[in-house]
Amino acid sequence: MSVVTEVERAAPPPGKAKVTDRAKQERNLGWRLAMPAFVVMVLVTGYPILQATWNSFFSYRLTDPANKHFVGLQNYAVALTDSVFWTATLVTVFITVFTVIVELVLGMIIALVMHNIVIPRRTLRTIVLIPYAIITVVSAFSWFFAFRPDTGYINYWFQWLPGVDLLTDWFGGQWTSLFVICLSEIWKTTPFMSLLLLAGLAQIDTSLDEAAKVDGASWWQRFRYVMLPNMKAAIMVAVLFRTLDAYRIFDNIFIMTAGANDTASLSLLTYNQTIDRVEIGLGSALAVLLFLMVLAIAFVFVRGFKVDLAQGRD
Amino acid sequence: MPRTRQWVRPVVGAAALALTASLGLTACSSGEAEGPVTVTWFINPDGGGSDPSKDGQAGLARICTERANGRYEIEFELLPNSASDQRQQLLRRLAAFDENVDIMSLDPVFVAEFANAGFLKQVPEDYVDDYTTDMVQPIIDSATWQDKLTGAPMWANTQLLWYRKSIAEKAGLDMTKPVTWEQLIDAAKQTEKTIGVQAKRYEGYMVWINALIMGAGGNILLNPGASAQDLQFGLETEAGKAGAEVIADVAKAGVAGPAMSSTDETAALDLFANDTTSGFLVNWPYVWAALPERGIDWVDDIGYTRYPQTIAGEESRPPIGGIVLGVSAATQHESEAWDAIKCIRDEENQKRYMLGTGNPAANKNVYNDPEVKEVFPMAALIRSSLDTGGVRPLTQYYGDVSGVMQRVYSPPNAVNPDTTPVAATELLSDVLNGRALL
Numbered sequence: 001m002s003v004v005t006e007v008e009r010a011a012p013p014p015g016k017a018k019v020t021d022r023a024k025q026e027r028n029l030g031w032r033l034a035m036p037a038f039v040v041m042v043l044v045t046g047y048p049i050l051q052a053t054w055n056s057f058f059s060y061r062l063t064d065p066a067n068k069h070f071v072g073l074q075n076y077a078v079a080l081t082d083s084v085f086w087t088a089t090l091v092t093v094f095i096t097v098f099t100v101i102v103e104l105v106l107g108m109i110i111a112l113v114m115h116n117i118v119i120p121r122r123t124l125r126t127i128v129l130i131p132y133a134i135i136t137v138v139s140a141f142s143w144f145f146a147f148r149p150d151t152g153y154i155n156y157w158f159q160w161l162p163g164v165d166l167l168t169d170w171f172g173g174q175w176t177s178l179f180v181i182c183l184s185e186i187w188k189t190t191p192f193m194s195l196l197l198l199a200g201l202a203q204i205d206t207s208l209d210e211a212a213k214v215d216g217a218s219w220w221q222r223f224r225y226v227m228l229p230n231m232k233a234a235i236m237v238a239v240l241f242r243t244l245d246a247y248r249i250f251d252n253i254f255i256m257t258a259g260a261n262d263t264a265s266l267s268l269l270t271y272n273q274t275i276d277r278v279e280i281g282l283g284s285a286l287a288v289l290l291f292l293m294v295l296a297i298a299f300v301f302v303r304g305f306k307v308d309l310a311q312g313r314d
Numbered sequence: 315m316p317r318t319r320q321w322v323r324p325v326v327g328a329a330a331l332a333l334t335a336s337l338g339l340t341a342c343s344s345g346e347a348e349g350p351v352t353v354t355w356f357i358n359p360d361g362g363g364s365d366p367s368k369d370g371q372a373g374l375a376r377i378c379t380e381r382a383n384g385r386y387e388i389e390f391e392l393l394p395n396s397a398s399d400q401r402q403q404l405l406r407r408l409a410a411f412d413e414n415v416d417i418m419s420l421d422p423v424f425v426a427e428f429a430n431a432g433f434l435k436q437v438p439e440d441y442v443d444d445y446t447t448d449m450v451q452p453i454i455d456s457a458t459w460q461d462k463l464t465g466a467p468m469w470a471n472t473q474l475l476w477y478r479k480s481i482a483e484k485a486g487l488d489m490t491k492p493v494t495w496e497q498l499i500d501a502a503k504q505t506e507k508t509i510g511v512q513a514k515r516y517e518g519y520m521v522w523i524n525a526l527i528m529g530a531g532g533n534i535l536l537n538p539g540a541s542a543q544d545l546q547f548g549l550e551t552e553a554g555k556a557g558a559e560v561i562a563d564v565a566k567a568g569v570a571g572p573a574m575s576s577t578d579e580t581a582a583l584d585l586f587a588n589d590t591t592s593g594f595l596v597n598w599p600y601v602w603a604a605l606p607e608r609g610i611d612w613v614d615d616i617g618y619t620r621y622p623q624t625i626a627g628e629e630s631r632p633p634i635g636g637i638v639l640g641v642s643a644a645t646q647h648e649s650e651a652w653d654a655i656k657c658i659r660d661e662e663n664q665k666r667y668m669l670g671t672g673n674p675a676a677n678k679n680v681y682n683d684p685e686v687k688e689v690f691p692m693a694a695l696i697r698s699s700l701d702t703g704g705v706r707p708l709t710q711y712y713g714d715v716s717g718v719m720q721r722v723y724s725p726p727n728a729v730n731p732d733t734t735p736v737a738a739t740e741l742l743s744d745v746l747n748g749r750a751l752l
Binding site: 059062063064065074078079082084085148149150151166167168169171172173257258259260261269272273275276277278279282286 | 430574575584710725
């Protein structure tokens with residue numbers, strides 16, 4: 001969350017050639033109103049980031065504080081030369097790319113349905129949001145129990161599929177585990193995606209769509225040439241938020257496999273070093289690496305794809 | 315109004331808020347000056363839950379508070395369910411020198427790590443005799459670090475082999491004699507039943523691996539107290555190979571249920587409680603009380619015997635667990651804490667605890683008690699298993715050692731007796747010397 005908000009702040013305010021006095025005053029008032037929150041934000045995010053960076057240069061185990069000593073970049077070298085780190089990176093990238101693409105497609109379909117449906121509009125929007133309202137750990141447990149061959153019903157329902165029978169052990173292998181993890185992630189966060197996209201759809205000037213209709217454009221043409229370009233900002237914001245979020249995936253994996261069968265994500269790997277092994281130095285190095293990657297993603301989106309976060313705000 | 319004041323105000327407000335909050339906290343922590351001293355005991359969840367009227371640890375806290383006659387009050391805090399989560403929470407508090415932790419219920423495998431870090435008080439000389447006399451040896455060993463007693467054994471756990479008498483008979487197994495894993499695998503295959511084991515990537519898997527290796531006469535660590543660079547590993551031995559072979563055979567035969575790689579104690583018990591899969595099970599004695607609770611109608615068909623042998627003819631080394639009571643180095647009430655522990659784990663309370671929760675006492679005398687013998691017909695078996703049980707390595711790096719073993723031996727169907735022990739040795743050495751992640 002913190003990273004997202006920082007990016008939001010880093011984005012330049014809507015550029016205007018000439019600022020009127022009134023606008024200037026309003027902007028100043030805005031800054032003053034936001035100042036306390038901003039100061040607290042910097043304190044609560046800045047301090048841990050600096051502390052973690054500092055710790056990452058030490059060999060420091062919480063159960064052996066007397067042996068704490070400076071090792072320079074050794075922790076980074078250990079992490080970057082360990083195949084476990086790269087496996088975790090690949091797993092994280094795979095989960096991120098796969099879930100965000102599926103969520104984007106599904107989210108768009110759901111957003112279109114929500115946008116066009118008239119009768120149970122409010123009810124529908126509430127229903128769609130339910131998965132997102134469920135705590136991730138709880139949803140992870142329900143997916144875990146559903147897919148387990150002993151407590152679950154999935155095998156029973158889908159035993160007609162080739163490769164699935166009553167005894168299929170979904171959590172026994174890397175790909176099947178990742179499949180269930182991705183599925184639960186998609187189920188859980190597609191509503192978020194669809195909600196952001198719905199906001200984008202609502203922004204489109206209906207007269208454009210009507211004009212295209214009058215000109216005889218097909219549904220696909222209207223979608224491709226009218227809707228998509230007009231909601232590009234909303235799409236990019238939605239994709240950016242979800243990408244940053246997905247890249248830090250932790251809960252589902254922690255509950256379902258705890259990282260077994262090469263399913264550990266970078267967050268889980270960091271957690272294992274820092275919280276479980278109390279290797280503060282090594283864990284901090286991983287946390288810093290994870291932070292840099294998230295920062296890089298945000299940078300690529302904001303600069304590379306020219307996502308204007310301020311625009312999605314209106 | 316001057317400009318500066320306008321924006322100074324919120325900052326002052328925030329500072330005032332922070333100050334009030336911190337004052338509030340100080341007020342809380344200094345509020346125990348009056349009345350009896352409060353001794354806080356961090357307990358692991360047990361059959362008594364957090365109900366002081368039952369005979370769990372919560373109940374013992376109540377009883378020993380009464381016996382203290384107003385000198386101190388024992389309050390309890392409930393720790394998480396799994397041993398790993400308990401370790402995490404305690405470790406965080408201990409590393410922060412949390413003064414609110416006085417007594418802790420510790421899994422024996424944490425003692426070395428905590429003691430080595432200086433997080434535990436040593437047992438004062440006056441109490442050593444009382445805390446060790448008549449206790450089973452493996453749990454005393456677990457409570458000792460570098461020849462000093464650092465905790466008081468409270469209860470001691472061990473695993474038994476549970477079986478269906480009818481299934482064993484059908485398979486032609488003579489359960490009056492020690493059985494081997496190989497025999498069990500054959501019997502389960504032949505009768506199309508399961509052997510409940512713990513092979514999920516968690517501490518329970520380490521328990522199994524360690525018991526198998528020790529059962530073949532080996533040890534995961536050859537010099538467990540040594541520092542990381544001097545540690546020697548015993549996996550690349552005949553015993554290490556024999557241990558891996560059992561896991562590989564169970565997995566290959568497919569007799570550990572459909573989801574072997576995610577089977578923990580509860581899942582294994584479920585397999586045993588289900589009539590269609592029920593055959594054999596290695597598990598702690600709590601299952602004796604847990605099985606009837608699941609409404610099974612074949613209680614008379616449940617048999618129990620000693621933990622299976624890794625190698626035919628070589629005595630098995632059943633897993634050892636239990637609870638050791640430790641006192642935090644940051645405690646402000648050390649003498650009250652040791653006095654409370656004396657009460658919590660005296661013979662009478664150990665018996666009460668065993669009858670109340672099903673967790674076996676660390677005190678040998680309890681097993682001769684007629685009441686205990688009646689409720690636990692397998693009392694003698696538990697005691698003999700405890701006496702000859704195999705403790706997991708007593709090392710300050712236990713968390714890492716266990717983590718490496720769990721990782722390299724997962725999933726169980728990929729265990730290869732020729733390569734897995736070699737890979738585990740390599741990773742143990744790398745991880746312990748800071749050359750690899752875990």
